[in-house]
Amino acid sequence: MLEVRNLHVFYGGIHALQGVSLSVPEGAVVTLLGANGAGKTTTLRAIMGLVRPREGTITLNGVSLIGKRPYEIVRLGLSMAPEGRRIFPDLTVLENLLLGAYARTDHDGIARDLSFVFSLFPRLKERERQRGGTLSGGEQQMLAVARALMAAPKILLLDEPSLGLAPVLITEMYRAFARLKEEGRTILLVEQNARAALSLADHGYVLETGRIVAEGPAAELRESDLVRKAYLGV
Amino acid sequence: MATYLQQLLNGVTLGSLYALIAIGYTMVYGILRLINFAHGDVFMWAGYWVFFLVVLFHLPWWMAALCAVALTALMGVAIERVAYRPLREAPRISLLITAIGVSFLLENLIIVLPWAGGRQKPYPTPAFMTQIYQAGNVRIQGVTIWVPLIAAACLLGLIFLVYRTKVGRAMRAIATDTETTALMGADINRVISYTFLVGSALAAVGGILWGCRYPRLQWDLGIMPGWRAFTAAVIGGIGNIVGAMLGGFLLGLAEILIVAFLPGLSGFRDALIFAILIFFLLFRPTGLLGKPLKEKV
Ligand SMILES: Nc1ncnc2c1ncn2[C@@H]1O[C@H](COP(=O)(O)OP(=O)(O)OP(=O)(O)O)[C@@H](O)[C@H]1O
Numbered sequence: 001m002l003e004v005r006n007l008h009v010f011y012g013g014i015h016a017l018q019g020v021s022l023s024v025p026e027g028a029v030v031t032l033l034g035a036n037g038a039g040k041t042t043t044l045r046a047i048m049g050l051v052r053p054r055e056g057t058i059t060l061n062g063v064s065l066i067g068k069r070p071y072e073i074v075r076l077g078l079s080m081a082p083e084g085r086r087i088f089p090d091l092t093v094l095e096n097l098l099l100g101a102y103a104r105t106d107h108d109g110i111a112r113d114l115s116f117v118f119s120l121f122p123r124l125k126e127r128e129r130q131r132g133g134t135l136s137g138g139e140q141q142m143l144a145v146a147r148a149l150m151a152a153p154k155i156l157l158l159d160e161p162s163l164g165l166a167p168v169l170i171t172e173m174y175r176a177f178a179r180l181k182e183e184g185r186t187i188l189l190v191e192q193n194a195r196a197a198l199s200l201a202d203h204g205y206v207l208e209t210g211r212i213v214a215e216g217p218a219a220e221l222r223e224s225d226l227v228r229k230a231y232l233g234v
Numbered sequence: 235m236a237t238y239l240q241q242l243l244n245g246v247t248l249g250s251l252y253a254l255i256a257i258g259y260t261m262v263y264g265i266l267r268l269i270n271f272a273h274g275d276v277f278m279w280a281g282y283w284v285f286f287l288v289v290l291f292h293l294p295w296w297m298a299a300l301c302a303v304a305l306t307a308l309m310g311v312a313i314e315r316v317a318y319r320p321l322r323e324a325p326r327i328s329l330l331i332t333a334i335g336v337s338f339l340l341e342n343l344i345i346v347l348p349w350a351g352g353r354q355k356p357y358p359t360p361a362f363m364t365q366i367y368q369a370g371n372v373r374i375q376g377v378t379i380w381v382p383l384i385a386a387a388c389l390l391g392l393i394f395l396v397y398r399t400k401v402g403r404a405m406r407a408i409a410t411d412t413e414t415t416a417l418m419g420a421d422i423n424r425v426i427s428y429t430f431l432v433g434s435a436l437a438a439v440g441g442i443l444w445g446c447r448y449p450r451l452q453w454d455l456g457i458m459p460g461w462r463a464f465t466a467a468v469i470g471g472i473g474n475i476v477g478a479m480l481g482g483f484l485l486g487l488a489e490i491l492i493v494a495f496l497p498g499l500s501g502f503r504d505a506l507i508f509a510i511l512i513f514f515l516l517f518r519p520t521g522l523l524g525k526p527l528k529e530k531v
C-alpha cells in the first residue's frame with residue numbers, strides 16, 4: 001500500500017503540488033487524471049525521490065520514502081515508466097531491459113520476468129538486439145513499461161503511457177495493462193486519456209493545478225459531471 | 235625498412251600510452267561533461283607511487299607497480315568524492331575551475347613532498363623493459379614490446395567491462411541520462427566512483443609504463459601527455475571510448491612519424507598537437523567517431 005498525504009512541492013516560487021493525498025492499495029489499479037500542468041508528473045517524481053517535497057508524507061507499507069534516493073526507493077519496490085519514455089537510445093532493447101533489473105540479483109527471477117515482458121510485448125522480442133533509438137514511438141513506450149516491470153516492482157508507476165500513440169497502439173498497450181491487472185499487479189497510472197484509464201482502473205483521482213478535486217471508484221468518476229465535461233468531452 | 239618498422243613500433247608504443255590516458259578523459263566527460271584537468275596529474279602521480287614504493291619501501295618492482303595502480307585509482311575516486319561530487323548541481327564552470335585547482339594541488343604536492351622534491355628523480359625501470367631484443371637487423375627494446383601488449387590487455391579488459399557487465403551498462407546509460415539511470419535502481423554515486431576508479435587505474439598503467447620509456451620523474455611530467463591524450467580523446471570523439479583508443483593510436487603514430495621522417499618539424503610538435511586540437515574543436519567537435527553529444531538531461 002502506497003500512501004501519499006498532504007504533499008506540497010515547489011519549483012522555486014511555483015507551488016506545483018498543494019496538498020495532494022492519494023493511496024494505492026495492494027492489487028489495485030489507481031489512476032491519477034489531470035490536464036497539462038496539473039502536477040501529475042510532479043506527484044510521481046516526488047514518490048520516486050526525484051523531487052523533494054517541502055511538506056507531506058509518502059509511505060510504502062508504512063516505510064517513509066521521504067528523503068530516500070531514487071535507487072533506494074526502487075529497491076523498496078517501486079518503479080516507474082517515466083513521461084517521455086526516456087529509453088536509452090544507444091543501448092539495445094535487451095540492455096535497456098536488463099538495466100531495469102539493475103537492483104536485482106535473483107538471476108532466475110530476472111530470466112522469468114524477461115520472458116514475461118517479451119510475452120506481454122512480442123515486438124520487443126523481435127527487436128531484442130536493436131538499439132533502443134531505432135524503435136518507433138509505440139515500441140519505445142512498450143520498452144519503457146517493460147523496463148519498469150523488470151524491476152519486479154510491488155507498485156508500477158506509469159506516466160502517460162498512451163501519450164502520442166496511435167489509437168491501435170493505445171489499445172494494444174491497454175490490453176497489456178489489463179493482463180497485468182488480471183495477474184493482481186498494483187499500478188498507479190497517470191493519464192490525460194481519461195476514457196482509457198477509467199475503463200481499466202478500480203479507483204481514480206482528478207488533479208487540477210496541484211489539488212485533488214475529485215476522487216472515487218472509477219465507475220462513479222466516469223459518470224460524474226466534472227469528469228464527463230472536462231475529460232471525456234461529453 | 236628496419237627503421238621504418240622500428241618507428242612504427244615506437245608510434246604504437248606511444249599511441250597505446252595516449253590511449254590509456256585518453257580513456258579517463260573521455261569517460262569522465264561522457265558522464266559529468268567535465269574536462270578533468272587533474273587527469274594528467276593523476277597519471278604523473280602513478281610514476282611517483284612506483285618511485286616511493288621501490289625506493290623508500292624497497293618493494294619489488296612488479297608489486298610496487300600493482301600497488302601504484304591501486305593507489306592511483308583510489309586517488310581518482312577520492313578526488314571525485316571530495317572535489318567534484320559536492321559540485322554536481324553547480325554550474326559547469328565551477329567544476330572546471332575546481333578541476334584546475336585539483337591539478338595544481340597534485341603538482342604542488344609533488345614539489346613540496348620531502349622525498350619527491352622539486353628536482354628530477356630517476357624512475358626505477360625494471361630490467362625486462364630495457365632489455366634489447368634483436369631480430370635480424372631490427373633491434374627492439376623491451377618497452378616497445380611490453381607497453382603495447384600491456385596496454386592492449388587493459389583496453390580489452392575495459393571494453394569487456396563497459397560492454398559486457400552490469401556496471402558498464404550503467405556507465406553507458408548515465409552518459410545519456412543520469413536521472414533515468416537512477417530510476418533503474420542504480421546508485422549514481424557508485425557508478426561515478428567506478429568510472430573514476432577505472433579511468434584513473436588506466437591512467438596509472440599509462441604512467442607506470444610511461445616511466446619505463448621516459449625514466450625521469452618531475453612534477454610537470456603529466457601536463458603535456460595529458461594534453462596530447464585529451465587531444466586524442468577529442469579526435470576520437472569525446473565521450474566515445476573506442477574513439478579515445480583510436481585517437482590515441484593515431485596521435486602517437488603521427489607524432490613519432492613526424493619526428494622520424496620530418497625532423498625539421500619536430501620542434502613544432504606541441505604546436506602541431508594543439509593545432510590539431512583546435513582544428514577538431516572548431517571544425518569537427520564530435521571527432522572521428524563521436525555523435526553529437528546532446529545536452530544531458
Ligand atoms: N522543473 C520544473 N521547474 C519549474 N516548474 C516546473 C518544473 N516541472 C514542472 N513545473 C511546473 O509544475 C506544474 C506541474 O507540472 P507537471 O509536469 O507535474 O504537470 P503534469 O500534470 O505532469 O502535466 P503534463 O500532462 O503536461 O505532463 C506545471 O505548472 C509546470 O509548469
Ligand SMILES: [Mg+2]
Pocket residue numbers: 040041042083159
Ligand atoms: Mg506530466
